[in-house]
Amino acid sequence: MAALERLKDPQANALEHLRSRQRKLTEEIARLRRLAEVAQRAIEIQRTGASLTPQERFEVFGEITFDLSYATQAELRWAHTRGQREAMARATAHTKEDWSRLMGEAAAWRAELLAAFDEAEPSHGEWAMDLAEEHRLHISRWFTSCPPDMHRRIADEFVADPRAFALVVPPSQQRPGLAAYTCRAVHANAARHDGGWTDPQEDDR
Structure with missing residues (x-):
């Protein structure tokens, strides 16, 4: 009966519509605020060592650059996790010297990964798995504790x-x-x- 009365009352319908619209706008404002906060944190990482000249930044980071759109999307996706919060906090706190050491380690690891791939080392071979372990420990050392399950999710993103x-x-x-x-x-x-690892016999490539 109450619903029928609301249908007959244009003012009640208008008020209900306005309230619904207000709720949606409030939710959208909250979402945009979260996006702004996430973008700011991503910018802080992008600007780590903001006093560096462009040449100095290239010396530290080389061709590796932080994609702001990806950083923002990743932060939104994983913001509820302790690991993401810790990684963002530690990355923001890194000094120029920290980044230089970090990127040096990454470059050495990358060269070895490319060598393993170019020499047709199977991805399930000891060399490739040891490189994967080095990468996992690198993340733990510089960003956040990275147990194997978390490392799997990170690696899945490489493909996705x-x-x-x-x-x-x-x-x-x-x-x-x-x-x-x-x-x-x-x-x-x-x-x-x-x-649970077994040595597969099929061609890795």
Whole structure:
């Protein structure tokens, strides 16, 4: 009966519509505020060592650049996790010297990954799995604790989103199939940690 009365009362219908509209606008405002906060945190990482000249920044980061759109999307996706919060906080706190050491380690690891791939090392081979383990420990050392399950999710992003893999291997150094190869190596290493790894016989490529 009450619903029928509301249908007959234009003022009640208008008020209900306005309230619904207000709720949606409030939700949208809250969402945009979260986006703004996330973007600001991503900008803080992008501007780490803001006093550096462009040449100095290139010396530290080389071709590896932070994609702001990807950083923002990743933060929104994983903002509820402790690991993401810790990684953002630690990345923001890194000094120029920290970044230089971090990127030096990453470059050495990347060169070895490319060598393993170019020499047709199977992704389930010891060399590739050891490289995957080095990458996992690198994340733990510089950003946040990275257990095997978390490393699997990170590696899956390498295949799902080219922007994620570009943070590890710049496009100029990538080869067709390298992202998938790295992902498989991470999964093989995670299985080795779990005690469920077996040496597959099929062609890895």
